[in-house]
Amino acid sequence: MKSASELTDFYYKNLYPVLKKLEKDREHLRYRILLIGSLYTLFVAVICFIFLNDLLQNLNFILFVGFAYIGIGAIIYKFLIKDYTQEFKDKIIQPLIHAIDEKLHYSSNEYIPQFLFEKSELFTSRPDRMSGNDYVKGEMDGTKIEFSDVHAQKRHKDSKGRESWSTIFKGIFIVAEFNKNFDAKTIVLPDSAQNTFGDLIGHWLQSKNGAREELVKMDNSAFEKEFVVYSSDQIEARYILSHSLMQRLLEFKKKSEHPVYVSFIGDAIHIAIYYDKDLFEPSVFRSLLEYKIAMEYVKTLHLALGIVEELKLNRKIWSKK
Amino acid sequence: MPTLLIVAAVVALILILMYNSLVSKKNQVENIFAGVDTVLKKRYDLIPNLVASVSKYMEHEKSLLQEITKLRADANKPNLSDAQKIALDAKVSSALGSIMVAVENYPQLKANENVMHLQHSLNETEEQISAARRAYNQAVTDYNNAIEMIPTNFMASAMNYTRKEVFEIHETQRNNINVKELFS
Numbered sequence: 492m493k494s495a496s497e498l499t500d501f502y503y504k505n506l507y508p509v510l511k512k513l514e515k516d517r518e519h520l521r522y523r524i525l526l527i528g529s530l531y532t533l534f535v536a537v538i539c540f541i542f543l544n545d546l547l548q549n550l551n552f553i554l555f556v557g558f559a560y561i562g563i564g565a566i567i568y569k570f571l572i573k574d575y576t577q578e579f580k581d582k583i584i585q586p587l588i589h590a591i592d593e594k595l596h597y598s599s600n601e602y603i604p605q606f607l608f609e610k611s612e613l614f615t616s617r618p619d620r621m622s623g624n625d626y627v628k629g630e631m632d633g634t635k636i637e638f639s640d641v642h643a644q645k646r647h648k649d650s651k652g653r654e655s656w657s658t659i660f661k662g663i664f665i666v667a668e669f670n671k672n673f674d675a676k677t678i679v680l681p682d683s684a685q686n687t688f689g690d691l692i693g694h695w696l697q698s699k700n701g702a703r704e705e706l707v708k709m710d711n712s713a714f715e716k717e718f719v720v721y722s723s724d725q726i727e728a729r730y731i732l733s734h735s736l737m738q739r740l741l742e743f744k745k746k747s748e749h750p751v752y753v754s755f756i757g758d759a760i761h762i763a764i765y766y767d768k769d770l771f772e773p774s775v776f777r778s779l780l781e782y783k784i785a786m787e788y789v790k791t792l793h794l795a796l797g798i799v800e801e802l803k804l805n806r807k808i809w810s811k812k
Numbered sequence: 813m814p815t816l817l818i819v820a821a822v823v824a825l826i827l828i829l830m831y832n833s834l835v836s837k838k839n840q841v842e843n844i845f846a847g848v849d850t851v852l853k854k855r856y857d858l859i860p861n862l863v864a865s866v867s868k869y870m871e872h873e874k875s876l877l878q879e880i881t882k883l884r885a886d887a888n889k890p891n892l893s894d895a896q897k898i899a900l901d902a903k904v905s906s907a908l909g910s911i912m913v914a915v916e917n918y919p920q921l922k923a924n925e926n927v928m929h930l931q932h933s934l935n936e937t938e939e940q941i942s943a944a945r946r947a948y949n950q951a952v953t954d955y956n957n958a959i960e961m962i963p964t965n966f967m968a969s970a971m972n973y974t975r976k977e978v979f980e981i982h983e984t985q986r987n988n989i990n991v992k993e994l995f996s
Contacts, residue, residue, distance in 0.1 A: 671939075708950050725951070726847045730943035 492631065492800055493591055495793045501590045502583075502785050509582045510779055513575075520575050521775060524568065531567065535560050572775060579773035580625070587788065588627055591796055595629035602626050602639040603664050611666070611761035612678060613752040614659045615702045618643035623664075625771045631796055632805035638665035638795045640770050641763075662749065662766035665795055669731075669760045670807050675724030676704065677731050679740070679753040682719040711737045717744055718753075731755050739802050746801075747794055762798060830967045837955040841976060844951045845894055848944040852887070852901055855908075855937045859884045862930050866911065869918050873911065880907045898979055901941070908934065945979040952976045 493501075502510075539546060539556060546553055580599040588597045602623025609617060626639040641664040644656045685693030698706040703721040707728045714737040722728035732740075744751045752763040770791050774784050799805050863877050870877065887900050912931065915921045922928070956975050959968035 708954075710946055710950065725844055725947040726851075726940070726944045728943075729946045730940050733939065733943070 492797060495789055498587065498590060498789045498793060499785060502587065502789060503780075505590075506583055506586060513579060513582070513773070514779055516575055516578070517773070517775060517779060520572065524571055524775065527567065527571065528564070531564065572773075575775075576773055579779075580771070583773075583779075584625065584771050584788065584792075587792060588796075591792070592629060592631065595627055595796075598626045599624055600626075603637060603641055603666065607666055607761075608641060608643060608664060610756060611664075611754045611763070612676065612756060613680070613754050613761060613763050614643070616645050616659055618659055619646040620644045620656065624769070627796070631799040633807075634668050634670075634799045634804045636665065636667040636796065636799060638663055640664075642769070658767075660763055660765060661768065663764045663770060663791065663795055665762040665764075665798060667760050667762075667798060667804055669755060669758060670804050671731060672758070673727050673731055673755065675722055675727040677707075677720065677722040677724075677728045677755040678703065679718050679720050679732070681750045681752065682715070682717055685716065685719065709737060714738075714741055717741060736802065743794075743798070743801055760798075760802070760804070764794075827967070830964050831971070834958055834964060834968055834971060834973060837951070837958050838973065841948070841951045841955050844944070844948045848941070848948050849897070851937060851940045851944050852897065855904070855934070855941060856884050856887050858930060858933055858937065859904075859908075862911070862927075862934070865924065865927050865930060866915065866918075866921060869921055870911075870914060873914050876907060876910055876914070880904065880911065883907060895977055898977065902980065905938075905941075908938075949978040952978045 535556070546556070577599065584599070585597050588595050602621075603626065605618065605621045608621065621641065621643050623639050623641040626637070628637040630636065640662075642661045643659040645659050647655045647657060649655070682693075682697075684696045687693070688696060694706070694708065697719050700706070700721070704723045705721065705725065707720040707722045707725055709715050709718075709720055709729075709732060711734065714732075718740070720728060720732065740751075740753065747764050750765040752761075752765070754761045771788060773779065774781075777784055779785070859880060863881055867874075867877055883900060883904050887897070887904070892900075912934070915927065915931070955973075958964045959973045959975065
């Protein structure tokens, strides 16, 4: 697989003509957004001024206007950047992915099927609404892998029947074939209890997690500090999480700089990286040529497709063929 | 009078909880040892096949092959204690390791599909055994902690619970030591 710096070179060299054109589009777009945004804000301000008396008497009305302003604003914004976004994905993200491997399938509108997300059992609440984009599927070094941006949400209803949505997960969700055979379910989550309450109380709290299987205490203290492991089989959990895989997961966590959730179910490894934002989206207010912006696209892609190499999923020395 | 009753009830409850937690820790050790036993047996079952496949070629390692056959026979004896099984496992691991190193010296063996397949299976069982040992050691550590720590140690000595031995994990199996970290 190409290294991150090779990909950065590709971004600045091969994609430069397209980037320059997109840069122009972006500047136009930014101008249009600022113009339309100001007009829109002015328009709302005038309306507010007309209904000033009503507004001051009713708090709910103020809230309503506030939400409507933000909601309609977001729709207008999305509409304005639609073409630019599509062009960016077709001409920048897709070539970047194909630079890693030509056979990888990329679709900017699709996302990981919901059943795969649920199958991973990484999050205990079932999503009521799922969305996503930037779906990549294919093989790396003979190992099947797919991933996409995912936003899973849960619906809540209060006593008055009002609906609200909360985020279960937002970030990259990766599913890859795992190289060992196993039957049990093993789940590796970021450790918060142990970090907050110390080992003794932390372990005790973790073992009382009713939504999860048995707690598995691992024999790698650095790993234990970062993660908590639950499994339906104490032995198999350790068969999967060998000393070397624990070390590699730790390094992966460090590299990703975000909370990492991992599960081993069926014959696959599921990895969810919580970014709390939509990735692979074009920047509108900052230049596409900026190194930091470019590195974000390259780094995230490299991280997701690199798991096969990083976690040595392509090493098939076991009887699983 | 009611205060006394409440105190008695609380004390009884604490005693019951301590008792139950000790029993569950002991059972966890036994459960996991059953798992260790299963994978150990899986490896013992591979030995006759391995010996049969390599003995034609391995002239110089006859004693090694005899030793491993004998170890397997010992392991199949009934009524072995857990400690004896642990000791046998260590010997079998080292003998198998030597055989696998010796295989490298015989090109005919390395070309033999059957031997290669056995080597794959052995690798896999070896990993499973290593996982089982680690699981067992953790269960034993939890158990040993409970029987030595206050206040469960009083209950444990009343119940006649004694310390259990852990598997020694050979340094060679912890082969992922990060050299960079050693120097930083």
